[in-house]
Amino acid sequence: MAELIVTDVTLSYENRHVIEDISIELHENELVCLLGASGGGKTTLFNVISGLYTPDTGNVTLNGEDITGQPGHISYMLxxxxxxxxxxxxxxxxxxxxxxxxxxxxxxxxxxxxxxxxxxxxxxxxxxxxxxxxxxxxxxxxxxxxxSRDVALLDEPFSALDTLTKSDMHRWYLDVMDKIQLSTLFITHDIDEAILLSDRIYLLTGIPGRITDEIIIREPKPRRKDFHMSREFLEYKKRIIEKL
Amino acid sequence: MCLPLKRKLQNTTSKRERKRIQGGRGQEQFSRKSYAGEKVWPVLTIIIILGIWQTASSTGMVPRFMLPSPIDVAKAFIIDFPLLMSNAKVTLLEAFIGLGMGVAVGFLMAVLMDRFEKMYQAFYPLIVLTQTVPTVAIAPLLVLWFGYEMLPKVILIVIVTFFPVTVSLLDGFKSADRDTVNLLRSMGASKVQIFWFVKFPGSLGQFFASLRISVSYAVVGAVIAEWLGGFSGLGVYMTRVKKAFSFDKMFAVIFLISVISLLLMGAVNLLQKKCMPWEERE
Structure with a gap:
């Protein structure tokens, strides 16, 4: 069972809080998105989870083991x-x-x-x-x-690709995830990408960054082909835009 | 030696690298086409210069005993060939031993200074200082201290060859991509592993650029050291023919030294291609 739990993580840089009281959970085979504007501390949070940074307060556990500030347990992709x-x-x-x-x-x-x-x-x-x-x-x-076959951190993995390649990659990605069952925490600033891929979305907003909302996407996987043009999709999108 | 070295290091960006910087497949084909043309020009220039030289000396514009004609030089080269070769063997041996040790010292210095910041602060100025002392000035001292055998020559070559290697490798190590290093750390890589997987292979291009310079320094260093005392070697040969005013033989040995340097640089290029196969498959 792979379970990643981040509890009350706060990290400051040069006396300024970058992220504050962040608590998130990632359960087995889940694909969870962390959605927020650029420069909002998303990447800082990833560095904490991967153990490269040690947070001022709070901790990170993987399958019950405390891995706060220890690299070598969770890797990421940029x-x-x-x-x-x-x-x-x-x-x-x-x-x-x-x-x-x-x-x-x-x-x-x-x-x-x-x-x-x-x-x-x-x-x-x-x-x-x-x-x-x-x-x-x-x-x-x-x-x-x-x-690591348990947990993967992906930091805007597709954002450098052109639009057509990107939608290709989304299809490929959902397909692969279906086969290999990897719990994934996914950073993005692309709302469509977040809705299309995730089971749950955390909204990370403000300075310092805090988790301000959590949205569950109740759309069965694999996603139907026209999901990204459906009414439900637009409603999710509306909800997220209002909250950001 | 310090400033021109930097310029040299910048100029040694290989043709392939430049091609890659230009980018684009079409452009690459274009430059491959004109490559033959690129080679014609320098050859032509050399032929013209040799022609002017030959005319100047056979028409008597310059006295023959002061400037031998290219044909005289070629004759001297052929007549003295066995002697030149036996002396070249000695010089090359010194150059290789010195270069090998110089590269080893340069490598070690770079690794230590990259690993320990204090080492860098303590030794870097000193290393730069060793390069401000002219080779010709310390060579006599080395001869006085270490005699007429091979040792002073090797020491001199080590002094002149380790520097380019240290500077370029250190630069390569320090410019390793931070994100890549962090990624490896997140995978639990140790410092030694980060060195072998990222820093070292990433610096190979710079290393070979510096090796090309060190190779030619090694030959020149050996010759200079031999000038000041020794029993055999191209430098000793040079001082002997100088005392006999054999200008043709002087030119022959100069020619040989530059051919040796060129061949060695070519060998470094070949070695680079062997060691960096990923550069080839564009």
Whole structure:
């Protein structure tokens, strides 16, 4: 069972609170979105959850274990793919396993089992610069998944892509998530993206950033094809815009 | 040595890198097409200069004993070939030992100064200072201290070759992408792992740029050290033919030294291609 709980986290930077009293929960196989304007402390919160920052108060637990301020438990994926240009896709994806001390051969074997599922066939031996932006993000997600099969943090993973690629990626993403069952916390400032992908949405607003609302999307998964043009979708959107 | 070095480092951006900066597939094809044309011009220039030189010396515009003609130089080169080769062997051996140790020292310094901020603060000014002392000025001292054998030459080469390596590697290590380093940290990577997976491979381009410089410094350093005392080597050969006023042999050995430097730089380029295969597959 994968369960991530963040309790009353406050962090200040140069005597100014960036985020205040943040409490969020992520349950097994859930896809939860953190929606808010840019510069609202979303990324700071992610750095706290991944253990890179230690919060002033509050704590983070994963499956009941306190991991506050400890990197190495939860990894994330950013807007930039951060694939290492001098490693092939296969070796990039295998990186988390190599860091854990696994041998190169067995690490490659393990990651290769997932290439098809992630729509990355025939890219194993290529270098990142030979792939399109969308494909690189797929590889980055697979790398995150290879690090931890419990929880993934995604920080605006698709926002650098053009609109068409982006909607392609959304379809791909929902498809993959359906197959691999990964609990995900997803940062975005794109309201449509949030409604389309998530089970629940936390609204993070104001300075310092606080969680001001929580919206549950009651639309069964997999989402129907025309969901993003349906009346329900527009109503969710209206509700969110009013609250932001 | 410090300022021109910086300029050299900037100028050594490889052709491939420049091509990549220009970007665009069409442009790349275009530059590949005109590549043959690019090579014609320097060759033509050299031929014209050699032609002017030959005429000047065979028409007697410049006295023959002061400026031998290119043909005289070629003759001297062929006649003295065995002697030149046996001396070159000594010089190359010194250059390789010195370069190997210089690169090792440079690498170690860069790693330590990157890892420990205090080391950086303590040693960086000193390292820059070692480069402000002219090679020619310390070479006689080294000869007096360490004798006429190989040791003073190797020491001199280490002094001139470690610096480019240290500076460029340090720069490479320090400019490692912060987000990438953080990502690896979030995956639980240790400092050593971050070094081997991110910092080191990310600095290889800069490392080879500096190696190209160090290689030519190594040869020149060896020759200078030999001038000031030694039993064999191209520098010793040079001082001997100078004393005999054999200008043709002087030119022959100068030619040989620059050919050696060029070949070594070419070897570094080959090594770079081998070590950085990802740069190739554009």
């Amino acid at each position: 807007q930039k793919d951060l694939l290492l240009p001098y490693r092939t896709i296969e070796d990039n994806v295998a990186l988390p396993l190599l860091l854990k001390g696994e041998k190169k051969r067995s690490a490659r074997e393990k990651v290769n089992a997932y290439f098809e599922e992630f729509g990355l066939q025939d890219t194993q031996k290529k270098y990142p610069h030979q792939l399109s932006g969308g494909m690189r993000q797929r590889a980055a997600l697979l790398r995150t998944y290879m690090f």
